[in-house]
Amino acid sequence: MRTRRLTPRTVAIAIAAAVTLLVSASSAQAGHWWLDSYGQPVHLGGLGHTPTLGVENNATNPNVRLAIYRAMLAWQTPGYLGIIEMPTGSGTHVRAADGYWGSTGWVGLASPYYYNGANVLPGIDGNGHTHHFDVSMNMTYLGMSHLNNQQYYDAVACHELGHSVAALDDQTGTDPSCMAVGYGQRDYAWETDARFRNPSPHDRDHVAYLWATLH
């Protein structure tokens, strides 16, 4: 695990983020971490604090491209996390694409990849770190008549980018957020409630905590 030098600013950010997170937790909202088998958040590693993450928007469907772009904007958290678009093939942190993957079950998927020497392997290292994420948007489902609309594209793109840039998850559906989409509780709330197409304030607390304290 990397050792970082603590500066007064880092300490202040960590304390502020931790306090914010605990306040959120005490308000009975659900915890939202995507944890590995060691209980550590699955996240991009080695980026330090207040990073700027790159996203390749390789989707060919213009509506999916728009959804990914909106998700990039939605997850930017000033002071903690910047997100910029990078050219196709740049090999950056998140590589988003669409495809007709068929009846896989998932409509959106964030897959972590890990470097072992020159080999790129699916997975993470022992510290929860991944080198990059592939975000896959499955047009087989996105093309279904009841799901083929911009609101749903936005919700799914927001959800998958949330896994990728903020180590987030919410399988309870208790926090009105794009992270609650598709887990069987409030599956169609995104149609009428914009909160289910965007990160919630609670999600932003997690972003702040993650990037202020973990690396």
Added chain:
Amino acid sequence: MRVLRVSSLKAAAATASIAAAAAALTVGTSDRTAEGDAAPPAAVVQPPQLVRPKLHASFARSRNLEELNGLSTVVVVARVTAVADGPRWISDDPRASGEPTALPTRDVTLAVESRLRGRIGAEPVWSFVLPPGGLEVEGNETPRVGERYLLFLREHPRMAGRWIVPLIDGRVSVGAGGRSTFALANGVGQRLAREFNDGGVAGLREDVR
């Protein structure tokens, strides 16, 4: 509350580090025993540890039972009797132009206990698709031998003799041993499982026409 686990992250990391160190020491000791004069443990270089976490995805859900019925041609209650590596993946979506990513598949052999709708053999093969790299998706894990499901199936249009579950809600765990967390969290899955538990197959026949 899960969020409280975050406060123990450092402890978890330390535990993992200790475990890794212990493993390294074990390897070093073992080498010394076998070879007599191997390098001391401090010189043992451990390869980076690879962890294969379960993926967290978003799932397309059915809005109601009618939708699920409309996407399937066959409905059965079946038990998993075998799971094996499947052939090279081919998308069941005719709109696929080429295959965007090579996905691993598993051939899940079923023993049909009850056929509720449609025509299907006694031992059909469910072609189960894994994500890139073969990682598991939480809530839609590879079925295991002995598990029992109510399945809404459709024949794979491009792989003769194989069947697919068109939506995750079409995989409902029934009886003991099955898994389909998110399908059961959905209203449709809950209703079907409850009706099966209350009345067996007879309780479902009206629903799956």
